[in-house]
Amino acid sequence: MAESVPVRCPACLREHRYAAPAYPCVCGAPVAPRLDRHGVAAPVAHRVWQDDWVTVRCEACGRCGEWPRPEVGCSCGVLLRVPVVEATEPPAxxxxxxxxxxxxxxxxxxxxxxxxxxxxxxxxxxxxxxxxxxxxxxxxxxxxxxxxxxxxxxxxxxxxxxxxxxxxxxxxxxxxxxxxxxxxxxxxxxxxxxxxxxxxxxxxxxxxxxxxxxxxxxxxxxxxxxxxxxxx
Structure with a gap:
């Protein structure tokens, strides 16, 4: 089951439960970003390409790759960027x-x-x-x-x-x-x-x-x- 964490909107203080979607690695294993339970969600004000991606390591084969950064939309209209723990090894x-x-x-x-x-x-x-x-x-x-x-x-x-x-x-x-x-x-x-x-x-x-x-x-x-x- 995908990891689920609470995400609180800083604008209206509503709390959401969020689980990151998994995408297939080239080896075939499903890979999802590791969510940071202690991080604080940040509103998305401006789109920057580098900020829309996060480095994730596949536990099955060890490859690192760039994956879409998790986001969740609050009912108050704010788009939240969910905090994650990034892998440090560069993509192969x-x-x-x-x-x-x-x-x-x-x-x-x-x-x-x-x-x-x-x-x-x-x-x-x-x-x-x-x-x-x-x-x-x-x-x-x-x-x-x-x-x-x-x-x-x-x-x-x-x-x-x-x-x-x-x-x-x-x-x-x-x-x-x-x-x-x-x-x-x-x-x-x-x-x-x-x-x-x-x-x-x-x-x-x-x-x-x-x-x-x-x-x-x-x-x-x-x-x-x-x-x-x-x-x-």
Missing amino acids: PLTPETATERGTAPARPPFHSVTIRTALDAVTATALYLRWLGYRGVRRADQRPPSGIGLAARGVVAQVDPADRPATLRDVECLWLTAMTESADCLYVSLAGYAEDARARADALGVPLFVLDLTGTPRPVNAPADALERGH
Whole structure:
């Protein structure tokens, strides 16, 4: 059973019981942040990428990874960040050898994500998906894309597009050029799909395209994306 702790809202003093959700490690074991029973919940005033993630160690295999920081909404309207005890060991890097061995690795456990309600949920779901694919050290990309939000990990750059219009030819080409500049692979995740010429260009360039459904699961929509998800 997941650990449950009391969380008191500093604004209205209501007390909530909270249990952190578990996400699957790449080894398949469920992993949840360790909640700090003696910490004090803090209201979320401004969103900062680094503050939305917490380092958690898998007890089964010892890997450390970045997971969504636990939050709970109070009925008074305040969003609370639940205190946790972070692991201190940095995430294990993904080496080129590890990346090329994904095709021969054991079958991945099912992908579990977050329900898409906001643009931040779309970014969180994509970051979780990158970790599920085997990439480590997922972070905000240094170079901001012309649209959407850029993510990066060792050996890959990704673009998350939560807009309500299909991704364009220019969007796909800019992502591909960024990946070429950084000598990295790339993938594009969109909520609204892709324009016809954008899909054709992605196929020609070998850019994996995914559509993010409302359950937070990226669905491959071209052959490069199918190959990436299968680990080839």
